[in-house]
Amino acid sequence: MKHYIRWCIPTLLMVAFSGSAAVYPVCPPPPVPGVFVDDLGRTVDIEEVPQRIVSLAPSNTEILFALGLGNKVVGVTEFCNYPETALDIEKVGGWLPFDLERVVALEPDLVLAAALHERKGIPALERVDITVFALVPKTLNEVLSNITLVGEITGKSEKAIRLVTDLEDRIRAITEKTMTLTDEQRPRVLYIVWHDPLLVAGSGTFADDLINKAGGKNIAYDLTQWAGIDLETVIARNPQLIIAPHRAAGVKDKLRLGLGVTDAFRENRVYLVEEDLFDRPGPRLVDALEELTKFIHPELFGE
CATH class of the missing domain: 3.40.50.1980 (Nitrogenase molybdenum iron protein domain)
Structure with a gap:
């Protein structure tokens, strides 16, 4: 799935090696603000790098903390128990229903939702002009894509790339043994x-x-x-x-x-x-x- 609109501009890199120069096409992370597409196929306009994030699923919370964004998470569900520091963050209820008034009171500039919020939760948040982005991975590869995507949305692309690369290496160490x-x-x-x-x-x-x-x-x-x-x-x-x-x-x-x-x-x-x-x-x-x-x-x- 194409998750975002990216402009890729080749950049000239001069490499001092053996007296020669090399040209590499470099695709920088998409700028924030930007237009992204979530896992429900919704086009979401991220106007600026989010500073106050509410997570409506434990998996979303774990992604945010893995990217070093714990200090920007202002609200989580009652089930968000990892890492331990997530236990100290304001609770907005369960997965569904969550407490809409609590979410609004936290003044988030981004809410990370899940599949079960599609019918009621996301429309309710949209009605009060809160930016919502849904993560709905069904495979391990889609989880990695979500990590990359959240990194792009939050200005943590480099951290996301390093994390995903490490996870891919660990996955490959297994699949190289099992694929045959x-x-x-x-x-x-x-x-x-x-x-x-x-x-x-x-x-x-x-x-x-x-x-x-x-x-x-x-x-x-x-x-x-x-x-x-x-x-x-x-x-x-x-x-x-x-x-x-x-x-x-x-x-x-x-x-x-x-x-x-x-x-x-x-x-x-x-x-x-x-x-x-x-x-x-x-x-x-x-x-x-x-x-x-x-x-x-x-x-x-x-x-």
């Missing part, structure tokens, strides 16, 4: 979002993307987004690994009641993970990829 695996070498994986009723990650989710990059096969490949699935189907597809969040006490024992016959339970390959790490499309999603790959292919890491 045959179908038979890719274990069957089930990523559970909730256990009662059983809700799993299907295609079009960043969890599905992580499974593929980590060298696994998502047994919920034919489901879309976060979807329900019956026990009979899971048992028939027989996952070799099950990934589930720590959200509920005794979740592993509860899953065993219905899925104890699967290879994942028989081979003791059921892993409970920190949901904030795996469920938030921010920079730490690469940490989740590294952890997931070690679960699926410990042999690739000498474990």
